[in-house]
Amino acid sequence: MSEFTHFDQNGNAVMVDVTEKGETIREALACGRITMSRACYEKVAMGEIGKGDVLGVARIAGIMGAKRTSELIPLCHLLRLTKVEIDFELLEAQAAVEARCRVRTVGKTGVEMEALTGVQIALLTIYDMCKAVDKGMQMDGIRLLKKSGGKSGDWEAMKQA
Numbered sequence: 001m002s003e004f005t006h007f008d009q010n011g012n013a014v015m016v017d018v019t020e021k022g023e024t025i026r027e028a029l030a031c032g033r034i035t036m037s038r039a040c041y042e043k044v045a046m047g048e049i050g051k052g053d054v055l056g057v058a059r060i061a062g063i064m065g066a067k068r069t070s071e072l073i074p075l076c077h078l079l080r081l082t083k084v085e086i087d088f089e090l091l092e093a094q095a096a097v098e099a100r101c102r103v104r105t106v107g108k109t110g111v112e113m114e115a116l117t118g119v120q121i122a123l124l125t126i127y128d129m130c131k132a133v134d135k136g137m138q139m140d141g142i143r144l145l146k147k148s149g150g151k152s153g154d155w156e157a158m159k160q161a
Helices: 038-046 054-067 112-130
Strands: 024-035 081-091 096-107 138-148
Touching: 024 112, 038 081, 038 096, 038 112, 054 081, 054 096, 054 112, 081 112, 096 112, 112 138
Parallel strands: none
Antiparallel strands: 024 096, 024 138, 081 096
């Protein structure tokens, strides 16, 4: 079990001890998308969803979600985030919205989980605000794109076609 850091020698789940680790600048970027009906996509793009500014509310929700990751994922450390940024791209050809979440901190552990949580909460908020128009929306492609800092250094996902 040596490659799994969240288990002790007896197989018990544990929070990783980062006490002795040095602080470094940590950054992570994650993305995901929500695909919807053409009618729903047009309403989002034109700002015509009855509940209000879908992407504005989803941006705030994603930021809040990233900040609360340690409350949602049992073994995540509570981090002092220095930046959380949520951006959206409207993908007209696919009738989809792509969300990207960039998170930064100076700390002893990475912010990958915060970036992934920010994306997922932003997408769930879009679903919640649009479900009256389209209950069949689909979220997918949620993944880490890159991370930097820490002992393991920089990492970047391979480009997908």
